[in-house]
């Protein structure tokens with residue numbers, strides 16, 4: 001469980017958000033929405049311990065390891081690693097030495113979970129957009145996180161590929177009780193996949209149900 005009480009963040013004199021009060025339950029698939037510049041990435045950085053809060057409380061169970069899937073970035077055609085080697089990069093950085101010993105087994109399981117087994121030797125630079133995003137997803141899952149943050153991870157993908165990726169995340173959420181925080185500017189996807197949303201508005205967060213999500217909540221101005 002993740003719980004914030006009066007969480008406030010300033011950069012110098014600039015107030016980014018104030019008095020956030022919310023709870024994200026284990027196994028939830030929740031979206032975090034709001035206009036550009038409203039503070040979504042800043043909140044995620046605070047959740048991941050990469051940025052300090054200014055005041056308030058943030059309670060995260062120490063067992064709640066967090067995996068992060070970034071926005072799609074294209075990768076050069078001559079990128080030297082294949083999909084499996086790319087996923088393997090994270091072994092060194094995120095796993096304890098004891099866990100690393102079982103690295104091959106873990107990679108195999110992750111490839112299966114993400115449907116990449118048959119594509120593991122494909123050079124990442126030649127993989128499709130959806131396959132590249134699955135590789136990022138696989139990397140994020142390697143540390144067996146309890147919480148997965150999708151930070152605009154479906155942006156720039158074709159509609160069909162977006163849906164495939166989201167279906168896969170939904171399956172992981174249901175099968176493994178993985179908590180998913182879905183940050184997106186995509187109205188249709190947030191409506192379709194999440195039941196509850198945290199909406200940034202007037203520099204604070206409001207909780208709404210998916211049926212109350214409307215397109216104007218994704219505007220360009222904070």
Ligand SMILES: Nc1ncnc2c1ncn2[C@@H]1O[C@H](COP(=O)(O)OP(=O)(O)OP(=O)(O)O)[C@@H](O)[C@H]1O
Nearest residue numbers: 011012014016034035036037038039040041042043
């Ligand atoms: N390190 C920083 N120093 C100063 N200001 C920052 C820093 N990081 C973010 N900001 C400011 O904080 C505000 C919130 O930015 P943030 O990136 O969290 O918004 P966002 O909701 O993720 O936006 P987007 O939807 O465009 O990704 C913006 O005004 C931004 O310029």
